[in-house]
Amino acid sequence: MRVAAKSLFSAAACAAIALFAACTPPTGGGGSATTTTTPPTNWATCPAKGPGQVRVAVVIDSQELPGGSSSPSVVCVVVAQGSSGVTALSARATRIGAAQPRYNASGLLCAIDGAPAAPACGTPSGGGFLYWSYWIGGSNWTYANVGPAGRAMADGAVEGWRFISGGSPTAPTASPSFSALTN
Numbered sequence: 001m002r003v004a005a006k007s008l009f010s011a012a013a014c015a016a017i018a019l020f021a022a023c024t025p026p027t028g029g030g031g032s033a034t035t036t037t038t039p040p041t042n043w044a045t046c047p048a049k050g051p052g053q054v055r056v057a058v059v060i061d062s063q064e065l066p067g068g069s070s071s072p073s074v075v076c077v078v079v080a081q082g083s084s085g086v087t088a089l090s091a092r093a094t095r096i097g098a099a100q101p102r103y104n105a106s107g108l109l110c111a112i113d114g115a116p117a118a119p120a121c122g123t124p125s126g127g128g129f130l131y132w133s134y135w136i137g138g139s140n141w142t143y144a145n146v147g148p149a150g151r152a153m154a155d156g157a158v159e160g161w162r163f164i165s166g167g168s169p170t171a172p173t174a175s176p177s178f179s180a181l182t183n
Contacts, residue, residue: 043096045183046076054081054155057181058092059137060112061162061172068115068163072174076182085134085148085159107147109134112161125166133169135160137176143169 046055058075062068077091086101089112093100099114102121109132110121116130123130134144136151137158144151148159156178162170175181 042183043073043075044181047078047095049078049155052081053078054083054153054157055178055182056088056091056153056157056159057137057178058088059135059158059160059172059174059181060092061160061174062112062115063163063173064165065115065163072162072172074174074181079153081154082152085151085153088153088157088159089148089161107149109148109161112163116163128164128166128168130166131164132161133164135162135171135176137178137181139176141171141176143171 044057049055056077056079058077059072060075061072063070063072075092075096077088077095079087079091089101089109092098093113099111101109102111102114102118104110104121108122110116111118112132120130134148135141136144137160141160151159153159158176158178158181160172160174160176162172164170
């Protein structure tokens with residue numbers, strides 16, 4: 001009986017502590033009835049650029065990736081004028097706090113935001129390979145004929161990446177237009 005009473009008392013004490021902690025107003029100027037929340041970040045809003053810098057919209061379309069998002073993500077980054085697409089993709093990861101892009105020894109992009117998990121990279125699949133296809137935006141999407149290391153960024157550039165699950169590459173489903181993608 002004593003053990004049950006102690007357990008009941010411990011549970012009640014824990015519940016009271018949890019309730020008190022949940023009802024205690026925030027410290028540091030929140031006031032007695034005020035709570036603050038941080039609104040979600042709109043990554044498509046471009047940060048301010050300085051001299052010699054350009055704004056780049058980076059589109060990631062992971063719909064075909066197992067567990068991928070059902071809609072493309074858009075992140076506007078600022079990089080030095082003439083930076084490569086590799087630099088823009090890395091700046092995206094840094095801005096949103098995601099894992100840096102992962103490449104294999106030949107330079108093939110293996111993962112964006114840590115997906116797909118290592119060691120998958122250019123894995124054969126039924127009708128082709130699993131890989132991140134590279135696209136250049138503008139008035140329409142164009143499949144890149146050079147890799148991201150060979151492309152120099154200019155203000156208003158749009159870089160697109162779409163995961164391909166075998167078969168022919170398909171353009172990202174987001175708009176290819178910088179002004180339509182960014183705020």
